[in-house]
Amino acid sequence: MDKILPSLLAGDFANLGRDIGRMEAAGADMFHLDVMDGQFVPNISYGLPVIEAISKVSNIPIDVHLMTLQPDQFIEELKRMGVAMVSFHVEATHHPHRLIQKIQQNGMKAGIALNPHSAVSELEYLLPDLDFVLIMTVNPGFGGQEFISQCVGKITELDGMRKAHNYQFDIEVDGGINDETAAICRDEGANLFVSGSHLFKAEDPAAAISRLRG
Ligand SMILES: O=C(CO)[C@H](O)[C@H](O)COP(=O)(O)O
Numbered sequence: 626m627d628k629i630l631p632s633l634l635a636g637d638f639a640n641l642g643r644d645i646g647r648m649e650a651a652g653a654d655m656f657h658l659d660v661m662d663g664q665f666v667p668n669i670s671y672g673l674p675v676i677e678a679i680s681k682v683s684n685i686p687i688d689v690h691l692m693t694l695q696p697d698q699f700i701e702e703l704k705r706m707g708v709a710m711v712s713f714h715v716e717a718t719h720h721p722h723r724l725i726q727k728i729q730q731n732g733m734k735a736g737i738a739l740n741p742h743s744a745v746s747e748l749e750y751l752l753p754d755l756d757f758v759l760i761m762t763v764n765p766g767f768g769g770q771e772f773i774s775q776c777v778g779k780i781t782e783l784d785g786m787r788k789a790h791n792y793q794f795d796i797e798v799d800g801g802i803n804d805e806t807a808a809i810c811r812d813e814g815a816n817l818f819v820s821g822s823h824l825f826k827a828e829d830p831a832a833a834i835s836r837l838r839g
């Protein structure tokens with residue numbers, strides 16, 4: 626089923642509770658929380674205390690996107706906060722399979738994110754065990770960037786592998802998602818749509834969310 630995940634990176638950090646309530650009322654399915662460490666990506670967003678605060682007021686599930694080196698160190702804490710889904714970057718760890726197992730053993734769905742330069746073939750031996758794949762359609766680190774259209778071929782490729790092997794993983798897209806780019810990604814097989822600046826700039830977020838559903 627298609628799901629729309631507002632990225633709170635585009636929210637007003639001085640009024641996050643208000644923005645969480647607005648997006649829930651507008652029909653958001655989950656919140657997407659971007660953790661950036663200033664090392665893996667050239668930006669620092671927010672960390673565990675902010676996720677914990679959000680988890681206490683959110684009425685919808687939380688998806689955490691770790692843009693950090695050593696992503697394995699946060700898993701138990703995220704489980705304690707009731708996080709539903711966690712993704713980390715294949716480029717950020719030497720032991721992606723072990724980390725998938727750790728996330729799942731902690732009762733959360735495990736996903737791997739691919740930077741725009743990374744090939745789907747990196748994931749070939751991980752796909753049977755993954756709950757979702759996050760195709761980055763911008764370079765990670767900032768909201769409000771332009772969609773990189775070469776990444777769309779990776780969705781097509783993943784969807785083909787999913788069908789050929791009857792794999793069950795979801796395909797999430799993140800970066801520059803708006804009505805037009807969501808439709809392009811949906812046509813190729815994506816079903817989880819992260820959207821930050823587009824949704825938070827919308828005058829009517831409920832209408833924007835329903836348009837993103839296609
Ligand atoms: O992971 C991210 C950036 O690294 C964000 O989730 C993404 O950028 C969402 O913002 P926008 O929709 O404005 O592109």
Ligand SMILES: [Fe+2]
Pocket residue numbers: 632657658659690799819
């Ligand atoms: Fe993200």
